[in-house]
Amino acid sequence: MTRFAVLVVVVALAPLVLHYPELETQILTFGLLAVAFNLLLGEMGFLSFGQATFNGVGAYVAANALIAAHAALPLALLAGLVAGGASAAVIGALAITGRGVYGVMLTFAFNEMAYYIAFQWRDVTGGDNGLRGIPSPALFGLSLDDATRYYYFTAVVVLLAFAALLRIIDSPFGAVLRAIRENEDRARAIGFRVRRYKIAAFAISGALSGLAGGLYAELFRFVPLQAIDLDTSTNVVIATLLGGIGSPYGPLLGAAIFTVLSNSLSHVWSHWPLVFGLIFCAVVLFFRGGLWGIADRWGRRAAHA
């Protein structure tokens, strides 16, 4: 609870300290995507290499709801959430039939297919020009067409989603996911229908990813094709491993660092991924718990001293 309180304070104060509300909003939406991804990896032990699929589906559905149906923002976000969850349930149900690396490759393959569909289906996605013409955000008549306001709106939504996820992780359902991660056969032998839990976990992860996509679409009122491409899926994996998979706070931290570095370094030096790659290798090789693991250890030590 105290950690969550610290998170709320950090999120609330961030725009006052750093005056880049768009960048900070991006951290939040990307953070939500990473946290959703880590429900599968950190809790259930399944590496989804196609997390951008659900992000993209959510973004396109929410954006089209806003453009074509003139839906209210909460409704559009809800549509993105449902679409993300539904697509993840279907893809998850197929992907988990492959064990180990085959399952990973299936999520990867479905991502590639989703990307290709988005690339071709210009009426809905705008193809490689991206989807434009999304109306400016408003909430019950209140305009959110201001970067700081939209940041705070996003912050509330993301923090609520994160709190929900923390609850799910602590729930009996979350406990079963860890049982599956630790020993799938034993989980089955003590009477859990493993497949159902896996599909449900995919649906939840996909729903939160779809929500992240919807929030992202409204940020720049634009959905680039990158929202659904494999680079984004890879970035989610990298940011999460960087932050650490042992705690839901790890992916948030990783997403923040990744977003800040990729934005600032790319202005300075176009070969920034080289630097980032080195940092990433160092963390994965020497700090298995990720940066959150290190921070957590420091925190405990400070608490003891």
Next chain:
Amino acid sequence: MLRTRELTKRFGAHVAVDAVDIDVRPGTLHAIIGPNGAGKTTLFNLLSGELRPSGGSIEFADCDVTRLDATSRSHLGMGRSFQRTNVFPKLTVFENVRLAAQSRTDQSFALWRTAASLPAVNARAEAALEEIGLLGHRAQLASELAGGDQRLLELAITLATDPVLLLLDEPSQGLSPEDARRLIDRIGALAARYTIVLIEHNMPLVMGLSDEITVMNFGRILAHGTPAEIRADPAVRAAYLGKTA
């Protein structure tokens, strides 16, 4: 309680289990013994539902379970242990057992409750740890337990599912003689409350423990009877006891 008729498993041309009839009466400890390769583990996997039989039938508590999978059989009250230690390594001892107890509730899809605050589940888990003598280790990670204790934990997990019948697959495998002794003593204590099918390679261990023994060799039943009858059986002595008896 548990009955097989003409139970058969073929792997290609090889018949691993060949028309086996076994009757396990309620309240007994029934050991199935035999040399390596006799088909014990295959038989065990047929009983627990890990393998589908090529022929024959399995009845449990007057219910035909031949076509049911392992998860369904678990819910009917057949609790199995594994030959190799099979726990949830990076979870605490208590969480290992708590999960097994949770599997008996309809709460496992509850997203909005806290797993640690299901009173009936916690009570069931504690009772299982108590019964097996691991309550003192509850906060340790399963992977940090000594080998013998892990095997006991494995048994506690099975007990926490509230089984009627325990299927135990070579529980003493890989344990030091002292740990094996300790485990067998625990199983002896459990025999008062459960019907047990015990598959075991180490014959002296089961002799004092069992009510009935079935001896297998080459996938078939070689002999069946009380420990005294088995000890006296000339065919068994020839096939199996030769060196040890």
